[in-house]
Amino acid sequence: xxxxxxxxxxxxxxxxxxxxxxxxxxxxxxxxxxxxxxxxxxxxxxxxxxxxxxxxxxxxxxxxxxxxxxxxxxxxxxxxxxxxxxxxxxxxxxxxxxxxxxxxxxxxxxxxxxxxxxxxxxxxxxxxxxxxxxxxxxxxxxxxxxxxxxxxxxxxxxxxxxxxxxxxxxxxxxxxxxxxxxxxxxxxxxxxxxxxxxxxxxxxxxxxxxxxxxxxxxxxxxxxxxxxxxxxxxxxxxxxxxxxxxxxxxxxxxxxxxxxxxxxxxxxxxxxxxxxxxxxxxxxxxxxxxxxxxxxxxxxxxxxxxxxxxxxxxxxxxxxxxxxxxxxxxxxxxxxxxxxxxxxxxxxxxxxxxxxxxxxxxxxxxxxxxxxxxxxxxxxxxxxxxxxxxxxxxxxxxxxxxxxxxxxxxxxxxxxxx
Amino acid sequence: xxxxxxxxxxxxxxxxxxxxxxxxxxxxxxxxxxxxxxxxxxxxxxxxxxxxxxxxxxxxxxxxxxxxxxxxxxxxxxxxxxxxxxxxxxxxxxxxxxxxxxxxxxxxxxxxxxxxxxxxxxxxxxxxxxxxxxxxxxxxxxxxxxxxxxxxxxxxxxxxxxxxxxxxxxxxxxxxxxxxxxxxxxxxxxxxxxxxxxxxxxxxxxxxxxxxxxxxxxxxxxxxxxxxxxxxxxxxxxxxxxxxxxxxxxxxxxxxxxxxxxxxxxxxxxxxxxxxxxxxxxxxxxxxxxxxxxxxxxxxxxxxxxxxxxxxxxxxxxxxxxxxxxxxxxxxxxxxxxxxxxxxxxxxxxxxxxxxxxxxxxxxxxxxxxxxxxxxxxxxxxxxx
Numbered sequence: 001x002x003x004x005x006x007x008x009x010x011x012x013x014x015x016x017x018x019x020x021x022x023x024x025x026x027x028x029x030x031x032x033x034x035x036x037x038x039x040x041x042x043x044x045x046x047x048x049x050x051x052x053x054x055x056x057x058x059x060x061x062x063x064x065x066x067x068x069x070x071x072x073x074x075x076x077x078x079x080x081x082x083x084x085x086x087x088x089x090x091x092x093x094x095x096x097x098x099x100x101x102x103x104x105x106x107x108x109x110x111x112x113x114x115x116x117x118x119x120x121x122x123x124x125x126x127x128x129x130x131x132x133x134x135x136x137x138x139x140x141x142x143x144x145x146x147x148x149x150x151x152x153x154x155x156x157x158x159x160x161x162x163x164x165x166x167x168x169x170x171x172x173x174x175x176x177x178x179x180x181x182x183x184x185x186x187x188x189x190x191x192x193x194x195x196x197x198x199x200x201x202x203x204x205x206x207x208x209x210x211x212x213x214x215x216x217x218x219x220x221x222x223x224x225x226x227x228x229x230x231x232x233x234x235x236x237x238x239x240x241x242x243x244x245x246x247x248x249x250x251x252x253x254x255x256x257x258x259x260x261x262x263x264x265x266x267x268x269x270x271x272x273x274x275x276x277x278x279x280x281x282x283x284x285x286x287x288x289x290x291x292x293x294x295x296x297x298x299x300x301x302x303x304x305x306x307x308x309x310x311x312x313x314x315x316x317x318x319x320x321x322x323x324x325x326x327x328x329x330x331x332x333x334x335x336x337x338x339x340x341x342x343x344x345x346x347x348x349x350x351x352x353x354x355x356x357x358x359x360x361x362x363x364x365x366x367x368x369x370x371x372x373x374x375x376x377x378x379x380x381x382x383x384x385x386x387x388x389x390x391x392x393x394x395x396x397x398x399x400x401x402x403x404x405x406x407x408x409x410x411x412x413x414x415x416x417x418x
Numbered sequence: 419x420x421x422x423x424x425x426x427x428x429x430x431x432x433x434x435x436x437x438x439x440x441x442x443x444x445x446x447x448x449x450x451x452x453x454x455x456x457x458x459x460x461x462x463x464x465x466x467x468x469x470x471x472x473x474x475x476x477x478x479x480x481x482x483x484x485x486x487x488x489x490x491x492x493x494x495x496x497x498x499x500x501x502x503x504x505x506x507x508x509x510x511x512x513x514x515x516x517x518x519x520x521x522x523x524x525x526x527x528x529x530x531x532x533x534x535x536x537x538x539x540x541x542x543x544x545x546x547x548x549x550x551x552x553x554x555x556x557x558x559x560x561x562x563x564x565x566x567x568x569x570x571x572x573x574x575x576x577x578x579x580x581x582x583x584x585x586x587x588x589x590x591x592x593x594x595x596x597x598x599x600x601x602x603x604x605x606x607x608x609x610x611x612x613x614x615x616x617x618x619x620x621x622x623x624x625x626x627x628x629x630x631x632x633x634x635x636x637x638x639x640x641x642x643x644x645x646x647x648x649x650x651x652x653x654x655x656x657x658x659x660x661x662x663x664x665x666x667x668x669x670x671x672x673x674x675x676x677x678x679x680x681x682x683x684x685x686x687x688x689x690x691x692x693x694x695x696x697x698x699x700x701x702x703x704x705x706x707x708x709x710x711x712x713x714x715x716x717x718x719x720x721x722x723x724x725x726x727x728x729x730x731x732x733x734x735x736x737x738x739x740x741x742x743x744x745x746x747x748x749x750x751x752x753x754x755x756x757x758x759x760x761x762x763x764x765x766x767x768x769x770x771x772x773x774x775x776x777x778x779x780x781x782x783x784x785x786x787x788x789x790x791x792x793x794x795x796x797x798x799x800x801x802x803x
Contacts, residue, residue, distance in 0.1 A: 145551075145553075355492060360525050
């Protein structure tokens with residue numbers, strides 16, 4: 001992509017980097033400027049609600065994945081194992097505990113402030129509860145649960161929605177007490193408006209991958225593009241970011257280019273990336289001209305495919321719906337059907353499942369999904385295993401063999417049927 | 419039959435993965451339904467009120483090879499999930515009309531989804547337990563969850579479930595829990611009269627029988643236990659923690675006891691004594707069950723604790739049980755147990771209480787290294803604590 005021809009290329013990545021750097025700096029200075037800090041998880045997060053009280057927000061999984069990308073997670077995990085954590089438990093938890101034990105210096109070298117509030121949004125991951133119970137033990141700070149029922153019946157029930165709304169309303173006095181800021185309904189309305197605006201733009205980027213060739217990699221690029229929608233939602237800069245990022249994608253469509261110079265295979269990817277070997281994993285697929293046109297991981301925090309947007313006319317209810325529908329809170333038959341429908345809508349040739357040991361919420365059931373994709377719907381499916389945080393589980397040679405064999409046979413099938 | 423002979427006879431029943439008690443019951447009650455209950459705690463009262471048989475489904479305990487389930491669940495997942503699926507795929511659960519899973523962990527939750535896909539002829543419930551114990555809406559929400567189960571059971575059985583039915587079932591299970599608790603009181607006050615190996619078999623048998631039959635059996639057997647003529651030994655009083663879902667091989671409990679320990683408390687088969695007090699028999703039965711879960715449950719790694727941290731309850735249990743040391747005995751890959759271990763052992767270190775730890779799997783067959791570990795632990799508690 002030459003400089004003369006393109007005006008916006010690289011903006012999505014660079015702008016995101018700047019926003020995250022600014023955010024980490026804000027976190028470092030939070031205490032000195034009198035801001036209170038809330039820790040919460042990415043899936044189904046209630047950022048809009050906490051912004052009403054002017055909390056600075058810390059997302060421990062984001063710290064963990066950033067450590068993975070910067071290849072510091074291995075040492076941090078070992079540090080946590082030294083104090084008794086098993087080698088078989090979630091690497092994100094161990095990364096976070098290891099980081100805390102080493103003075104809570106975050107991935108970008110800035111200090112992550114201690115929490116004033118731990119708000120555990122229980123959205124499809126039981127390990128979240130154990131994680132924050134441990135943080136409550138180590139930091140000795142209040143732990144508040146936001147109990148989000150799993151979509152066990154395949155759809156939102158009004159009982160579950162109201163249950164979340166009632167819980168949020170009951171948390172208000174504690175948030176007011178911690179921050180000294182009164183709840184302000186208008187601020188909540190404003191935050192949800194910002195969110196909806198950003199979501200509309202983000203969805204356009206995600207849906208752009210329906211083009212051929214796809215202008216966007218919905219897995220390897222989406223993991224960077226999606227950061228603002230999870231950590232800065234509810235703020236005006238979130239929508240600003242997506243406005244700029246959409247320009248980059250639109251420009252790619254206009255010029256018929258995409259992230260893969262010569263798109264040969266379109267895939268749907270399920271599961272989180274192997275952060276400590278992110279680049280290596282991408283290269284293994286790029287080698288075969290693979291572009292991820294849809295992924296479940298980009299919906300790990302929230303799910304907009306079926307039209308959901310934060311709704312300022314009923315902010316509490318829409319926050320509840322956001323929590324309920326994030327990908328990890330959808331039941332296994334819903335997840336399976338979603339991936340199948342992605343394969344159809346995005347015209348994908350195959351499904352790739354990256355199964356990670358750390359996250360059983362994601363991984364248990366993926367092997368069963370593969371059986372269904374292959375047997376019921378005749379969709380070629382590759383399942384590979386490693387981890388999202390622990391570099392010890394990434395077996396490069398083994399992965400290469402499996403990936404090469406799969407795409408070689410896919411290519412062969414194409415040749416034969418041509 | 420002597421008490422010891424009875425125990426060995428019961429062991430053959432609990433070891434039989436073809437579920438003979440279920441086939442026998444089905445023969446006698448061909449029109450009635452059987453519901454499988456995955457651990458840790460499930461509301462046994464509800465299917466009972468619908469005239470169904472509730473059977474504990476605790477995996478295969480290493481009794482079968484995992485041939486088919488391997489293609490559906492990865493190797494880094496606990497044995498109980500894989501062997502339970504294997505039981506299903508090898509048609510050993512064909513007499514079950516429904517299965518209950520609960521929100522204890524992500525594995526159990528996703529297993530419910532795998533079940534829905536692979537066994538469409540069986541009714542599957544995934545029960546959401548409240549995790550926000552401080553919220554005033556939690557009892558109402560959990561009550562609605564129980565009401566949904568009741569409606570589904572009515573559909574399955576074709577029988578209306580009345581409040582009277584529910585109250586009768588609650589009463590029946592209250593009685594059973596009292597009896598199970600009596601076994602634990604014996605284990606604590608006179609551990610030489612009842613080993614954990616024996617107590618476990620008696621309780622596990624209850625997961626395979628109609629509750630009335632089990633209560634009757636316990637009513638007959640408890641006096642026999644109390645009259646046993648056995649001499650107390652100079653053993654260390656330990657508590658086993660972490661075995662609340664997947665069950666350890668019974669030989670492991672034997673090894674711990676043979677190495678010089680009285681296991682005076684544990685979290686095995688926790689549902690048999692889940693509530694700290696009887697579920698009230700006045701008022702709305704479903705609300706009583708809901709409030710009992712939220713306000714009167716024992717602590718467990720799979721139940722969030724609200725304002726009363728688990729580590730505090732854990733220490734209280736150690737104190738009230740006059741426990742000398744703790745054995746953390748968790749299944750491999752069990753995140754709730756393994757993650758809690760660090761917090762709980764920190765508390766033990768703060769209070770200078772001895773502990774040791776190891777992991778187990780269903781297929782575990784050699785226990786000699788654990789025997790040596792426990793013997794060393796016993797010596798250290800006896801002579802240095």
